[in-house]
Amino acid sequence: MGLLLGSGNTKPQYPYDQWYGVQGDFNSQDYKLKRVGNLDLHRTLPIQAKLKRFVENPDGSVKYYLNQNDSRKKDSGATAVIDSTDGNVMLEKPEYYFKLEIEGTKWIRAYSEYPLPGFIKMERKTVSPWYATVDITNSIAVSGCWLTWNGDEIARDSDGFVILKANAAQFRGGSGAGDAAKDGTYNSMLGMPRTSISKAGVRPFCKNGTHHGAYRVYNEIAWLQRVEYASLHCQDTYTETLTADGFHQGGLGSGCAVNGTEWNTWGGYKPFVPCGVTATLGNNTGKVSYTIKGWTGGDKVVQVTSYRGLETPFEYLWLLADDVLVWHKADVSIAYVCEDPTKFTSHSDSATTVPAGYEAITEFPRTDGYVLSMAHSAKGYSFAEKVGGASNKGYCDYYYTPADDSSFTAGWYGALLSATALGGASAGFGFLYAIYRSSFAYAYFGFRLCRF
Known part of the structure; x- marks a missing residue:
């Protein structure tokens, strides 16, 4: 290491x-x-x-x-x-x-x-400032916003449904064609991030030098936020007021938190915030209120966060990271990072060799828990080193591993960052879910388009 x-x-x-x-x-x-x-x-x-x-x-x-x-x-x-x-x-x-x-x-x-x-x-x-989607016509991953506006308010029709640009059907999110029947309804996937897709499923859509190896840039932005606020608690209370010394304080607050049962009823855990809701904030840090139509019990208002242009930085969708693999062996768990997008792979679950281009960075804890401390790399990488913190102690974000489960099977796993809207206090820049295999896909797995 x-x-x-x-x-x-x-x-x-x-x-x-x-x-x-x-x-x-x-x-x-x-x-x-x-x-x-x-x-x-x-x-x-x-x-x-x-x-x-x-x-x-x-x-x-x-x-x-x-x-x-x-x-x-x-x-x-x-x-x-x-x-x-x-x-x-x-x-x-x-x-x-x-x-x-x-x-x-x-x-x-x-x-x-x-x-x-x-x-x-x-x-x-x-990196795409919000979760990316797919241009269905041209089979290519893209980053865009298809919202229309009345002044600084998102335009809506008489039913309160969002009015999108005329070409929005070309950029349907969710499961893509599988959600076409929802077009024009309260839980339409038009203009939404593309989800229900695995790392291997995203790769063919990444063309012209793009990829979805988001860990490295996400980790850098996370540390820029921690430096700005001099805090490891990114979910600490959001305030625009500076300290008496002129420094930023608090944190970014919670993300788009919702009730899981209600989310499932609304759309089977698929995206509920269109790409680009925070366009009106520009490159500034702040929050925008967004109303979800058709939610259980009536309209649901969520606060959409942007950190210096990075929309929904955490607590919305799990973020696929194609540049990280985790090898959970029988007695040790190791994080591997690849810096060459041409070598990104999901790797065989049961492989006993390290894929080309991936370098061991550090060992992970073998039990779930709030991250107490992280190991730091000379290149700036950071991964959970010890658990034992809390929602307001240490790094204040959660690490999940399968190694402490009775059904644990050794092998290669993927890495999911950020946490979903169900994450609550466990979500944040330091959150890592290393329980699913790389081939897994689900309704609340999204990706960001990257180029570096």
Whole structure:
């Protein structure tokens, strides 16, 4: 497990003031972190400020950036086309420089815009700002928004059903053609994320250099949020008010939490929030109220979160991660990461060899539980190392493993991130569900389109 630094004696030595970051302790149960480095950079957050939505060219380059405060507009203020026909709508995670330092039980994650000594370059990555879907006509995974608007409110007909763009049927989410009969009803899948699909099922739709290996970019954005709020508790109470020192505080609040029985009745656990609901927020952090029609007991209002352009960052759909595999052996569980999208695979459940391109990162706990501490990689990767936390202790998110089940069968498994709308307190940026095989597909499994 050579890449992971779970402990050590590398003492932080920074003669520069061009970095900022957070310090934590492997043994602490306190989810609050200490801000370190240049505190003025904690106020301006120059790296986080570069997270931007844009419309891409077929090769992934920027066609045009979207407006900081309204993704329905171009950066220039002109009307943007965000239904994917002008190019996929993507979120740019900028390049920056990173360094991990560990001294005894304490760790520091340091970030800079500049190549300071000992810092490594974290390359630019792009990811769909919301869950992706499939262009049925052209059999290609796309990222877009098919909503129409009355001012800043989502347009609805006399029944309260969302009015979508005329081409929305080309981009049906859910199970795709299997949900065609729902078109025009309260639980229509038009304009929704594509779900009910496995990792292997998504891969053929990813073309022109795209893929759905989302763990690496998701993990980077998760840490940018933790640095911004100096907290491991991403579900902590959401507030727009800064501290007296000018720092962000609290968290992002809960996600689109709903009752499981009611969700199943409404649509069999299929998506209930159309892609792009937070377009009116632009690249800003915030929440948008969305009304679900036809819900048990009457209309249901959920709060849709966006963190600097990343819509529904957690607690909505499970997020497929094609760049991670988990090998649960009889006596040890190991996380593997692949950085080469051409080598992404689901692997045979019972294989006894490691697939090409996948590198062992760290060992996982062998029991379920709230994550108390994570192991950190020099490349910035982080995975659950110990459980024993709580919804307000440690990392405040849950880790699930089959290794403590009586029916456990050793072999290769997939990784699901984020947690569903049923996740409750267990959901969050640090949530990991490693119980299902890679071939599994379900109504609340979604994917984000990636390019890096």
